[in-house]
Amino acid sequence: MAPVPMPLRNPGFLPRHAFQALFDALHRRGWRVLGPAVGERVVHFAELASAADLQSGLGDVQSPGRYRLGLSDGPRWFDWTVGPDGLKPLVFPPREVLWRAAPAADGRLHFTAEPPDAPRLAVLGARACDLAGLALLDRHFLGDVAFDPGYAARRAALFLIGVDCNRSGATCFCASTGDGPALADGYDLGLAELDDGFLAWPGTAAGEAVVADLPLTEASPTHLGAAAEATRGAAAAQRRALPSRRLASALYGAMHHDRWAAVAARCLGCGNCAMVCPTCFCHGHCTEDGAGAGEAIQVREWDTCFDPAHSRLHGASVRDGVAVRYRQWVTHKLAGWHAQFGRSGCVGCGRCVTWCPAAIDLTAEVAAIVGETGDD
Numbered sequence: 569m570a571p572v573p574m575p576l577r578n579p580g581f582l583p584r585h586a587f588q589a590l591f592d593a594l595h596r597r598g599w600r601v602l603g604p605a606v607g608e609r610v611v612h613f614a615e616l617a618s619a620a621d622l623q624s625g626l627g628d629v630q631s632p633g634r635y636r637l638g639l640s641d642g643p644r645w646f647d648w649t650v651g652p653d654g655l656k657p658l659v660f661p662p663r664e665v666l667w668r669a670a671p672a673a674d675g676r677l678h679f680t681a682e683p684p685d686a687p688r689l690a691v692l693g694a695r696a697c698d699l700a701g702l703a704l705l706d707r708h709f710l711g712d713v714a715f716d717p718g719y720a721a722r723r724a725a726l727f728l729i730g731v732d733c734n735r736s737g738a739t740c741f742c743a744s745t746g747d748g749p750a751l752a753d754g755y756d757l758g759l760a761e762l763d764d765g766f767l768a769w770p771g772t773a774a775g776e777a778v779v780a781d782l783p784l785t786e787a788s789p790t791h792l793g794a795a796a797e798a799t800r801g802a803a804a805a806q807r808r809a810l811p812s813r814r815l816a817s818a819l820y821g822a823m824h825h826d827r828w829a830a831v832a833a834r835c836l837g838c839g840n841c842a843m844v845c846p847t848c849f850c851h852g853h854c855t856e857d858g859a860g861a862g863e864a865i866q867v868r869e870w871d872t873c874f875d876p877a878h879s880r881l882h883g884a885s886v887r888d889g890v891a892v893r894y895r896q897w898v899t900h901k902l903a904g905w906h907a908q909f910g911r912s913g914c915v916g917c918g919r920c921v922t923w924c925p926a927a928i929d930l931t932a933e934v935a936a937i938v939g940e941t942g943d944d
C-alpha cells in the first residue's frame with residue numbers, strides 16, 4: 569500500500585492537554601500505539617495505552633561509544649533523539665521464520681509458508697532520519713531488489729507519526745546527509761512539539777483522516793516561528809558531518825588508504841554498527857529443527873558484512889580481515905548505494921558512532937580517508 573503524499577505542511581495546533589484525542593483516533597481505527605518509553609536503559613518504542621503513559625523530560629546523552637538516559641526539566645515528551653532500535657525491527661525483524669517443512673501422510677515433505685505477524689501499529693515519535701532509512705528499506709524490500717511479502721505486510725500495517733527533532737545528540741549528523749532534523753516526508757502525520765502543545769499536519773490521506781478527528785485550533789505565528797527555530801537550532805548544533813553526500817569516486821579512489829588498517833586495529837568486528845543502522849538489511853538463512861515431529865523451519869536472521877561467514881564462498885571468506893570488512897561496510901553504504909539506490913545509504917542518525925564499543929566514528933574515519941573531497 570503506497571502512501572498517498574500530501575503536498576505541504578499546513579499545521580493546526582493541538583494543545584498538550586488534548587493529546588489523548590490522538591490516541592483515541594488511532595485506537596478507533598484499530599492501531600496499537602507504540603511510543604517512547606524506557607526499557608533496558610534506553611529510549612525505545614513500547615506500547616502506550618494512553619497519553620498518560622508519555623513521560624516528560626525523557627532525554628538521552630550520546631557520544632562515541634556511549635549512551636546514557638538524561639532528564640530535562642520541561643514538560644516535553646520528545647526531547648530524546650534516537651535510541652538503538654528505530655523503525656527497522658518493526659518491518660524487518662532480527663529473526664523470522666519464513667517457512668516450515670514436515671513429512672505429510674503420503675511420506676512426502678510438505679512446505680508451508682509462515683504467515684507474517686503484521687499487527688496494526690501506530691508509531692509515535694518517528695524521527696526524520698529514521699523515516700529516510702525506512703524509505704531506503706522500502707526500496708530494497710518492495711521492488712528495487714526483491715519483493716518481500718512479510719515486509720510488505722508489516723509495512724502496510726504501520727501508521728507513522730513523525731516528530732521534528734528539537735535537539736540533536738552529539739553523534740547526530742543528519743543535517744549533512746539531508747535527512748533531518750525537520751521532517752521531510754515518509755510520515756502519515758507530522759508533529760512539532762512546543763511547550764504548550766503540538767503543531768500537527770497530515771502527510772498522507774490516512775493522516776488527513778486522523779487529523780480531522782483532532783481538536784485543532786489555528787496555529788499562531790508564534791507557534792510556527794518557534795517550531796521552525798527549534799529545528800534550525802537542532803541542525804546548527806550538529807558538530808559532526810559527512811564531507812559530501814556523494815562520496816563514491818572519492819572512496820573508490822581510496823581503496824588502499826592506510827586508514828583502513830588503522831581503524832581495523834581498533835575495530836572489534838562485532839557488527840554492532842550494522843545492527844543498529846536503520847538502512848543495513850543484510851541477512852542470512854539457516855534451516856533448524858522445528859517444534860513438530862520431523863519438522864524443519866527456515867529462519868532468516870540479521871547478518872552483517874563484519875561476519876567472516878557472510879562472505880564465505882567455496883569454503884573461504886572473500887573478505888579476509890577486519891580492514892577489508894570495515895572497508896566493505898563503508899564503501900557499500902556510502903559509495904555502492906548510489907549505483908543501487910541513487911543515494912547514500914547513510915541518513916546521519918549517528919547510531920553506529922554511539923553504539924560502537926570501540927568508539928569508532930564514521931564521520932572521522934571518512935574525513936581521514938577522503939578529506940574534504942566529494943562528487944558534489
Ligand code: SF4
Nearest residue numbers: 845914915917918920
Ligand atoms: S551509517 Fe551510521 S549514521 Fe549512517 S545511517 Fe547507518 S547507523 Fe546511522
Ligand code: SF4
Nearest residue numbers: 835836838839841924
Ligand atoms: S566499527 Fe565498531 S561497531 Fe562496527 S564492527 Fe567495528 S567495533 Fe563493532
